[in-house]
Every structure is written in C-alpha cells, then in structure tokens.
Amino acid sequence: MAVGIVSYGSYIPRARIARTEYQKAWGSCGADIKEKAVPEFDEDTLTMGIEAAKECLRNSPTVSIGALAIASTSFPYEEKVMSGTVAAMLNLPERLFSTEHGQSTRAGSEAFITAAQLLGNGNGGQALVIASDAPRALPKETIEHGLGAGAAAFVLGTEDIIAEIEYVNSFISENMGERYRLAGNSFLSDIGVKGFTGIAFNELVTKAIQDVLQHLNRTAADYDFLVVQETDGKRVKSLAKKLGFSEEKVNPGLLYAQIGDTGAASTMLSLAAVLDEAKNGDKILLVSYGSGSGSQAVSFQVIGNPVGTQRLSLRKKLENKKNIDYVQYLKLKRQIM
Amino acid sequence: MGAHISIPMYQRSIGQRYRLAGQKCQACGAIHFPPKAACKRCGSLAGFEEVGLSGRGKVYSYTVIAGAGAPPEFTLEAACRGTYPVVLVELEEGPKIIAQMVEEPEDGVKIGMSVEAVVRRIYVEEDVIRYGYKFRPATE
Numbered sequence: 001m002a003v004g005i006v007s008y009g010s011y012i013p014r015a016r017i018a019r020t021e022y023q024k025a026w027g028s029c030g031a032d033i034k035e036k037a038v039p040e041f042d043e044d045t046l047t048m049g050i051e052a053a054k055e056c057l058r059n060s061p062t063v064s065i066g067a068l069a070i071a072s073t074s075f076p077y078e079e080k081v082m083s084g085t086v087a088a089m090l091n092l093p094e095r096l097f098s099t100e101h102g103q104s105t106r107a108g109s110e111a112f113i114t115a116a117q118l119l120g121n122g123n124g125g126q127a128l129v130i131a132s133d134a135p136r137a138l139p140k141e142t143i144e145h146g147l148g149a150g151a152a153a154f155v156l157g158t159e160d161i162i163a164e165i166e167y168v169n170s171f172i173s174e175n176m177g178e179r180y181r182l183a184g185n186s187f188l189s190d191i192g193v194k195g196f197t198g199i200a201f202n203e204l205v206t207k208a209i210q211d212v213l214q215h216l217n218r219t220a221a222d223y224d225f226l227v228v229q230e231t232d233g234k235r236v237k238s239l240a241k242k243l244g245f246s247e248e249k250v251n252p253g254l255l256y257a258q259i260g261d262t263g264a265a266s267t268m269l270s271l272a273a274v275l276d277e278a279k280n281g282d283k284i285l286l287v288s289y290g291s292g293s294g295s296q297a298v299s300f301q302v303i304g305n306p307v308g309t310q311r312l313s314l315r316k317k318l319e320n321k322k323n324i325d326y327v328q329y330l331k332l333k334r335q336i337m
Numbered sequence: 338m339g340a341h342i343s344i345p346m347y348q349r350s351i352g353q354r355y356r357l358a359g360q361k362c363q364a365c366g367a368i369h370f371p372p373k374a375a376c377k378r379c380g381s382l383a384g385f386e387e388v389g390l391s392g393r394g395k396v397y398s399y400t401v402i403a404g405a406g407a408p409p410e411f412t413l414e415a416a417c418r419g420t421y422p423v424v425l426v427e428l429e430e431g432p433k434i435i436a437q438m439v440e441e442p443e444d445g446v447k448i449g450m451s452v453e454a455v456v457r458r459i460y461v462e463e464d465v466i467r468y469g470y471k472f473r474p475a476t477e
Contacts, residue, residue: 040439041413042439042471043457043458044458044466047455047457047468050456076466088352088355089355089356089456089468091356312476322440331416337417
C-alpha cells in the first residue's frame with residue numbers, strides 16, 4: 001500500500017536576529033548565519049507546531065486522523081503526553097495512536113517514518129506529523145550562535161498523495177561529545193571539536209545516501225532535490241558536492257543561513273521548502289542526522305503538482321520578519337528576565 | 338493581585354481556550370462564546386451543540402497596556418514587550434471576545450482591522466503553562 005504526503009505546512013517565528021548583532025555583542029559570530037529566527041516571548045515549540053499543523057490541516061477534516069507523531073528536542077515539558085495537548089488544540093479524535101520523539105535532532109524524521117509505518121500497518125486513514133524545535137544553549141557557548149527556530153507539519157495518507165514514500169532507512173553509531181544534553185540540563189553542550197563532529201556527520205549521512213542509491217538502483221543524477229540536516233552552513237553543501245549532487249539540487253532546501261539550526265524541524269522544514277518547488281515526477285532524497293549519532297533517509301517520488309498556489313511558499317513566509325537586537329534576543333530567551 | 342484561575346478551572350475551559358469551542362443554541366441557532374447556561378438570544382434551555390469558531394474577526398475596540406498596568410501574571414511579558422495591546426474582537430460568527438494582540442502593526446491597532454486567532458502561551462502559574470488564544474493581524 002502506497003503511503004505518502006497528502007499536505008504540508010510550515011511556520012517560522014517572525015522575530016529575526018542578524019549576524020551583525022552577534023558581532024556587536026561578542027566581537028564575532030560563531031555560526032554561518034545571515035540571520036536566524038527567534039520565538040516570541042509567548043511562543044514555544046508547541047505553539048509553533050500548532051501553527052504549522054493548522055496550515056497543513058486547513059483544507060482537510062481532522063476526523064480521519066488515526067495517528068499523530070510529534071518531534072522536538074525542546075518540548076515545553078520534559079515529561080507529559082504532549083500529543084494530548086496537540087490533539088486538544090487541533091480537535092483531533094481521542095482514539096489516536098500517538099508517539100513523541102525528542103532524543104536528538106533526528107527526531108523529526110523519526111516521527112515522520114514512524115507515522116508512515118503506522119499507516120502502512122493500517123492504523124487509521126491519515127497520520128499527522130509535527131516537527132517543531134527551538135534548541136537552547138547558554139549565550140556564552142559558541143554553539144548557541146546558530147540555534148534558530150521553526151516548525152513543519154505533514155499529513156500522511158494512502159490516498160490523494162502528492163509525494164509517495166519509496167524507501168526509508170536508518171543508521172546509528174557511537175560518537176561521544178558531539179552536541180549533547182545531560183539529563184536535567186536545559187542547555188546544549190558540545191566539546192567544540194568541529195572536525196571530529198564533521199567526520200561523524202559525513203560518515204552517517206553518506207551511509208544513508210549510499211544505501212538508498214544502492215537499494216533503488218539509482219545514482220545521484222536520478223534525484224532532483226537533496227535535503228540534508230543542516231547543522232551548520234557548510235557541511236551539507238560540501239558533502240553533497242562530494243557525493244555528486246549538484247548545487248541546484250541542494251540549494252532549494254537550504255534554510256540555515258536565514259533561520260539557523262532548527263534541530264528536529266530542520267529536514268522537515270527543508271522538505272516543505274522543496275515541495276513548494278517540486279513538479280510531477282521529481283524525486284527527493286531526504287537525510288536527517290542526530291548527534292551522537294544517527295542518520296535516516298527517506299526517498300520520495302512526487303506525484304502530481306504539490307504546489308499550493310492559494311498559499312504562501314515557505315520562502316515567501318521568510319520575508320515576514322521583524323529584526324530584534326541582541327538585548328531583546330536575550331529577553332526572549334529569558335536569559336536576562 | 339492577579340485573577341488566579343485554578344488548574345481545575347482552567348482545565349474545564351480548555352475547549353474554549355485551546356480551540357475556540359463555541360456553542361450553538363439548539364432552539365434558535367444563536368452562537369455563544371464563552372458557553373452560557375441558557376441562550377442569550379431566545380432564553381431557551383434546550384441545550385447547545387459545540388461549534389468550532391473560525392477565530393477570524395474584526396477589532397471592535399482596543400486598549401494598550403503600558404507602564405505598570407499589567408496584572409502580575411503578565412509582568413514578565415510586559416517587561417519584554419514594553420507595551421502590548423488588548424483587543425475586543427467581533428468574531429465572524431458574532432460573539433465578541435477579549436484577548437491580547439500580538440504582531441501588532443508598527444503604526445498601532447486600528448478599529449475594524451481584520452484579525453485571526455492564534456494559540457500562544459498566556460502565562461505560567463504554579464509551574465504549569467497556561468495556553469490560550471491571542472489575536473494577530475489576519476494573514477489573508
């Protein structure tokens with residue numbers, strides 16, 4: 001039974017802090033951002049996820065939703081059935097198979113793949129996937145400079161599909177010291193050795209991509225779009241080049257420079273951006289990465305023309321913004337409040 | 338002194354607060370929000386059915402909270418935003434409701450402007466996050 005994306009939505013908070021604000025405050029900016037998105041004082045990963053989900057559900061009734069999978073590395077509660085809050089806000093049925101994912105930035109694709117497999121097993125007519133994130137670190141840490149915010153949502157189903165899931169995989173390995181958060185800590189740590197983490201990233205993403213190509217008997221040239229977890233502004237571009245994916249296939253999914261590292265939402269937001277541009281017959285390869293480490297790949301074939309002309313594309317949404325300075329940023333992050 | 342709302346009281350109203358669940362009079366069809374015991378229009382006690390309100394409406398009136406005017410549960414938010422507008426919105430379905438406005442235009446709120454409801458954190462009390470609706474300028 002074919003399972004795929006029926007509709008999608010996205011949300012980027014309006015506030016932006018520019019690279020120059022970091023340079024003014026700290027002398028330099030440790031991330032390759034031009035600017036990044038910042039949740040308002042009264043926003044969190046739940047409210048952002050609801051925004052994305054509402055856009056996604058705008059034209060479809062919620063009664064046929066039988067599964068809900070949500071993902072974030074920074075849910076507003078560390079323990080609580082967050083999907084219950086989501087269901088109450090979106091008026092979803094109470095009889096719902098729900099799962100919650102948040103152990104790494106790979107959580108977005110974990111939720112997506114889990115929801116697809118629940119549908120494949122016959123759990124309800126449609127599944128809702130929400131990935132929303134706003135990772136946090138202390139202002140003194142370099143890793144903090146790149147942390148952004150955003151949310152994406154997808155309705156998956158077996159009918160009226162716009163992008164069919166062809167194949168999925170998952171790879172894991174042990175990599176210590178790379179972006180982690182010990183139990184009880186609200187803020188991310190990183191031992192700060194970029195070269196070391198770059199090697200882990202390259203290895204696991206490459207394995208996931210090569211496995212897809214081998215399994216489907218394809219080459220990089222067979223894909224029209226490549227979406228890879230954006231942990232910084234450079235890795236995805238250089239790895240894609242090494243693996244034979246041209247810039248035109250990678251650029252439509254790149255969002256880091258404008259919204260920062262969106263953690264568990266990264267690949268899901270990039271997928272939404274790519275779907276805005278995709279045409280009938282296009283093939284999309286998505287690879288997520290979670291530090292410590294794991295990767296997952298999903299291969300899609302676009303069916304029909306998914307572009308919703310009645311609504312704003314993700315790129316267009318990025319234009320609705322309001323610049324804030326570093327002091328306001330620290331207030332919104334509750335660092336000086 | 339803030340208007341303390343206990344968790345059980347808040348819990349009972351999450352339909353309204355989370356998804357603008359209104360009620361439709363089974364006798365005359367009038368739509369109410371928040372829920373009433375009897376129909377405000379026809380006085381009927383026949384009962385109501387739940388209807389989801391669109392959240393779209395127009396600003397009927399507004400005020401701006403400034404200085405030390407915010408209730409204690411909004412003190413931090415007021416300190417962060419400086420001033421913030423509170424709007425009385427006439428919903429498409431008829432009811433008029435009050436809530437904060439976010440993403441307000443730079444030149445201020447205008448009576449008659451189109452708005453839409455959005456779920457936000459309202460405040461945190463007893464270490465429990467209270468979610469609810471606010472309004473922002475309509476996006477379409």
